[in-house]
Amino acid sequence: MNSAEDFVVLIRDEIGLPVTRADLELGFDQVPGWDSLHMLRLVTVLERETGRTISFPDVLQAQSLGSLYRLAVPA
Amino acid sequence: MTDTELATTAQDTLGRLNREGRLTAEYHLVQGLLHEVPDELLPRFGQLLARLDVDEVLAHHPAQPVVRIAITGHGTLAALVPALTAELARHGLLLRPQLADFDSYVFDLTDPDSELYRFAPDLALCLLDPFVVLDELPVPWSPADAERVLAAKVALVDRLATSFEQAGGKTLVVNTLPLLRETTAQLVADRSRAQLAAVWHEAAARLLRLGERHPGLLVVDLDPILADGVPARDPRMSVYAKAHLSPQLLAGYAREVGAVAREVAGRTRKCLLLDLDGTLWGGILGDDGAEGIEVADGYRGEAFHRFQQVVKQLGSQGVLLAAVSKNDLEPVRQVLREHPDMVLREEDFVRVIANWQPKHDNIKALAQALNLGTDSFVFVDDSPYECGLVRRELPEVAVVQLGQDPAQHVGAVLRDGWFAVRELTGEDRGRTVKYREELARQDFLTSFSSIEDYLRELRIEVRLGTVTAEQIARVSQLTLRTNQFNLTTTRLQAADVSRLAGSPDHLVLAIQAADRFGDNGLVGAVFYRREGDTGYLDNFLLSCRVFSRGIEGACLAAVLRHARDSGVRAVEAGYRPTAKNAKVKAFYPRNGFVEIADRDADAAVAAERDGVTVFRHELTEIAETPANLRLTENFEGMRP
Numbered sequence: 001m002n003s004a005e006d007f008v009v010l011i012r013d014e015i016g017l018p019v020t021r022a023d024l025e026l027g028f029d030q031v032p033g034w035d036s037l038h039m040l041r042l043v044t045v046l047e048r049e050t051g052r053t054i055s056f057p058d059v060l061q062a063q064s065l066g067s068l069y070r071l072a073v074p075a
Numbered sequence: 076m077t078d079t080e081l082a083t084t085a086q087d088t089l090g091r092l093n094r095e096g097r098l099t100a101e102y103h104l105v106q107g108l109l110h111e112v113p114d115e116l117l118p119r120f121g122q123l124l125a126r127l128d129v130d131e132v133l134a135h136h137p138a139q140p141v142v143r144i145a146i147t148g149h150g151t152l153a154a155l156v157p158a159l160t161a162e163l164a165r166h167g168l169l170l171r172p173q174l175a176d177f178d179s180y181v182f183d184l185t186d187p188d189s190e191l192y193r194f195a196p197d198l199a200l201c202l203l204d205p206f207v208v209l210d211e212l213p214v215p216w217s218p219a220d221a222e223r224v225l226a227a228k229v230a231l232v233d234r235l236a237t238s239f240e241q242a243g244g245k246t247l248v249v250n251t252l253p254l255l256r257e258t259t260a261q262l263v264a265d266r267s268r269a270q271l272a273a274v275w276h277e278a279a280a281r282l283l284r285l286g287e288r289h290p291g292l293l294v295v296d297l298d299p300i301l302a303d304g305v306p307a308r309d310p311r312m313s314v315y316a317k318a319h320l321s322p323q324l325l326a327g328y329a330r331e332v333g334a335v336a337r338e339v340a341g342r343t344r345k346c347l348l349l350d351l352d353g354t355l356w357g358g359i360l361g362d363d364g365a366e367g368i369e370v371a372d373g374y375r376g377e378a379f380h381r382f383q384q385v386v387k388q389l390g391s392q393g394v395l396l397a398a399v400s401k402n403d404l405e406p407v408r409q410v411l412r413e414h415p416d417m418v419l420r421e422e423d424f425v426r427v428i429a430n431w432q433p434k435h436d437n438i439k440a441l442a443q444a445l446n447l448g449t450d451s452f453v454f455v456d457d458s459p460y461e462c463g464l465v466r467r468e469l470p471e472v473a474v475v476q477l478g479q480d481p482a483q484h485v486g487a488v489l490r491d492g493w494f495a496v497r498e499l500t501g502e503d504r505g506r507t508v509k510y511r512e513e514l515a516r517q518d519f520l521t522s523f524s525s526i527e528d529y530l531r532e533l534r535i536e537v538r539l540g541t542v543t544a545e546q547i548a549r550v551s552q553l554t555l556r557t558n559q560f561n562l563t564t565t566r567l568q569a570a571d572v573s574r575l576a577g578s579p580d581h582l583v584l585a586i587q588a589a590d591r592f593g594d595n596g597l598v599g600a601v602f603y604r605r606e607g608d609t610g611y612l613d614n615f616l617l618s619c620r621v622f623s624r625g626i627e628g629a630c631l632a633a634v635l636r637h638a639r640d641s642g643v644r645a646v647e648a649g650y651r652p653t654a655k656n657a658k659v660k661a662f663y664p665r666n667g668f669v670e671i672a673d674r675d676a677d678a679a680v681a682a683e684r685d686g687v688t689v690f691r692h693e694l695t696e697i698a699e700t701p702a703n704l705r706l707t708e709n710f711e712g713m714r715p
Contacts, residue, residue: 013090016123033126037153040316041122056315 001049007069014045024066031065039068046072085111086120093123102132102139106167107470118322121161129171138654142168142336145191147175147183148202151318155202158326162333165491168340177317184235187242197339198246199239200332203232204308204319205252218262218270225278232282236289245568246339248332250295251279253307253324290570293335293497300327334492341555341566344473344493345451347389348438351400351407351429353457354477354484355383355419360402365409371416378481383418385485393503394494395425395445395510399437399454401461402429425510434461435468444517445510446619448558448655453493497568500549502596512592513620519592530624530703538587539630540709542600546585547572550600553616558655560599560617560627562648562662563687580604581613582710586630588621595621601634610638612648615662622658625701631666632698633708639694646694647671649687663690666698 001007004024011019017033028034043059050072062068085108092098098105105124112120133139142163146152156172163170173194175183180201183191191199211224232249239247254275262268283294301307305323312318320328337343352359356379357369369376370383390396396419400407407429411421421427425445428437434454442449450471456462457477466474473493477484496503516533542550551569558564567575576583586599599617603610612634617627638646648663650656664670668690700706 012094014119014122016093016126035153037151040151040154040312040318041118041157044322056311060315 001046001073004066004069007065007073010045010049011042011065015042019065024069025064027063028065042068085109086113086116089120089123098123099127099131100135102127102136102169105164107466109161109165110474114326117161118157118326121157121159121164124164125157125160125170125172129169132169139169140167140340140342141171142198142340143171143173143194143196144332144336145173145175145183145194145196145199146202147180147191148200149178149180149204149207149319150202150313151177151316152202154318154322155200155325155329158322158329159332162326162329163336166333166337166340166342168333168336168342170336181231181235184247185238187238192242192244196245198248198332198336199244200248201232201235202320202328203228203250203252205255205258206313206319208252209258218267218274221271222274222278225274229278229281229285233285233289236285236292240289240291240570244291245571246291246293246335247289248293248295248335249282250328251282251297253297253301253320255307257310290573291568295328295331297324297328300324300331303327330490331492334495337492338495338497338555339566339568341558341564342450343496343556344453345447345556346395346397346425346441346445346453347386347488347494348397348399348441348452348454348472349386350456350458350461351398351402354455355379355386355398356410357481360406360410365406365414368410368414370414375481376416378484380416380418382481382484382488385488387418387423389488389494390419390423390507391504392494392499393496393506395507396423397425397441398427398429399434399441400429401431401434404429422511423507425507426514433464433468435465438465438469438472444514446513446559446622453488455488496552496555498548500552502549502552505596509593509595509620516590516592527703530701533590533592533624533703535588535590535624535626535704536707537626537629537704538707538709539584539601539633540587540707542572542576542583542585546597547576549597550583550585553597553600553618554614557616557618558653559619560622560659561614561653561656562612562616562659563614563651564653564656565602565614575602580606584630584634584710586617586626588626599626599630601630603634603638605638605641605643608642608644610643610646612646615648625704627662628666628698629700629704629706631662632700633706635667635692635694635697637708637710639697644694646692647689648692649689651685651687663692666692667696668692 001010004021008019008021011017015038019031023031039059043054047054054071058071059068062071089108092101109120144159146155152174156174160170173196175191183189184201207228208221208224212220236247254272259268259271262271283296286292286294305327306321307324308319308321349355357375358367360368369379371380386396407427408421411417411427426441428441438449438452449469453473453475454465455475455477459476462474462476465472475487477487548569551567551572554565554567572583575581582603584601585597588595588598598621601615602613604613635646648668650660650663652660671689671691
């Protein structure tokens with residue numbers, strides 16, 4: 001996974017949510033179809049894709065998909 | 076095509092359907108595709124399928140069977156929904172889940188007015204994890220503390236199962252609690268660890284035994300899933316998200332539940348079709364000869380030997396075995412009769428088919444000869460070509476494609492619990508013999524000019540009598556397994572049959588049959604009920620082995636005579652159409668019933684809603700017992 005675009009595709013293919021780039025910086029409560037329980041699944045997938053361990057306490061405090069992406073792929 | 080190419084195709088197809096938003100419209104393709112997807116990718120597709128709207132899927136596919144599952148338990152359970160969705164979809168079942176609030180299982184199962192009971196689930200899952208116990212241990216703790224808490228939890232599950240039964244619940248599934256190394260290793264003394272393990276496993280054994288006292292309770296043992304090498308938990312998910320069991324363990328648990336769902340939906344598979352070369356033995360009989368095939372000797376021979384033993388084990392429990400092989404028949408027969416190392420013999424198979432016809436044609440012919448639907452077959456072959464062809468021609472047949480290594484055959488065949496039943500009955504153990512007798516009857520039939528001559532020569536004896544305690548399990552099994560001659564397709568667990576048999580207003584009758592070829596056993600059941608001066612036939616079932624011999628008509632007439640003699644003025648009966656029971660649509664009208672047209676509005680609406688056609692018999696003219704059979708009635712000890 002190399003870009004935010006890849007991240008969007010990953011969410012669409014693995015979670016089934018029809019998100020776009022524009023949704024990444026929305027609060028989770030505004031992402032169509034988002035459920036906090038998708039977070040656990042998404043973290044598992046991100047760790048698999050990046051080969052990195054992501055900090056759970058940080059993940060659980062993330063406010064948007066974008067901040068989750070930045071935790072998984074630090075700049 | 077190699078295995079990998081096939082699998083890539085299936086997962087790509089599913090991915091494409093998802094991206095194009097067509098999973099709902101193309102849901103009928105999902106079951107077949109999921110069988111070609113490797114297990115490690117199932118969670119992904121479970122996630123995608125779990126997002127579909129159940130009602131929209133049903134709008135596109137009205138005949139799609141649905142299983143309602145209520146999920147409650149300890150901790151965060153949401154990850155179970157995608158896992159269950161995928162496993163049920165593999166069985167051709169659509170999950171309608173109801174997820175309980177966090178940690179509400181005691182309330183859900185105790186309060187008869189809870190959302191769980193109002194949902195009226197086919198299955199209720201109460202998912203337990205080790206933290207049910209660990210959260211209640213004092214700090215510091217000893218094995219004696221664990222023993223005390225474990226005893227309390229087993230008693231709790233016992234009480235919950237009782238509440239569940241009293242609230243009219245059908246099937247409740249609980250599970251054993253994995254013992255974590257993170258728990259045992261907190262005890263530094265070897266002796267203490269052994270004590271802890273002892274009290275923990277004793278509690279697990281008591282939990283497993285609760286099923287003996289609660290007919291509606293099923294206890295899933297998680298240890299065999301863990302023994303296959305999946306982690307019990309992910310500490311981060313457990314600590315931070317209270318999801319105490321690992322996704323992999325939940326996937327294994329969901330697989331077990333999938334088999335239970337298949338069973339409660341009445342879709343247990345009945346017949347295992349086995350290829351021979353590369354499946355039951357190594358090598359090619361036609362090329363290598365009987366001496367050259369690998370049956371027991373050598374590394375691969377041992378693996379095939381072990382696989383044959385497992386197949387025989389399945390056959391001994393009522394799974395019909397048939398061989399379907401591209402071979403000449405005579406050499407195959409010779410191996411089955413004479414090869415010194417074969418575990419499986421000719422008599423273990425209900426039929427041995429060895430010819431050069433396409434396998435799907437052989438399978439269709441076999442289904443007809445056995446009077447079974449092809450959707451009750453599981454087909455096992457090591458050839459991707461044969462598997463692909465059967466999948467394409469007969470998508471309703473479950474296809475298990477074996478790999479090249481025979482050591483993996485056992486796991487592949489047992490993976491999905493195809494043949495799961497609640498408990499075995501005497502019928503199961505003798506099933507192969509009965510079906511073989513049936514095939515002999517058909518050969519006998521072809522020697523007569525008319526069906527009447529044949530039936531007369533068959534010397535059928537029918538016994539119709541009040542169900543006995545020993546027959547309850549078999550009658551329940553008939554309601555669960557019978558799809559064709561099943562007028563309302565009401566599925567009943569043993570506890571339901573017991574309840575009806577014990578009710579003063581109901582009459583549960585068992586039909587037993589025998590003829591010159593042997594004993595057919597308990598082949599049918601009649602559910603009758605009386606209210607005032609009207610009798611009601613709630614259901615009428617007959618095993619597909621014995622259709623069209625006059626048995627059904629004779630038994631129906633006997634029940635009508637009984638109704639008339641006990642003062643009933645008319646008998647009403649319903650037919651609820653399903654995908655499988657069209658052949659009995661005319662059963663009641665052919666036997667003197669008339670469809671009721673002028674019903675009162677409420678009753679008409681209710682019948683319409685249930686899709687039931689209601690018929691009425693005025694009891695003025697009741698058919699005689701057909702001359703070709705002898706009927707013995709035993710309505711003793713019954714009032715209705």
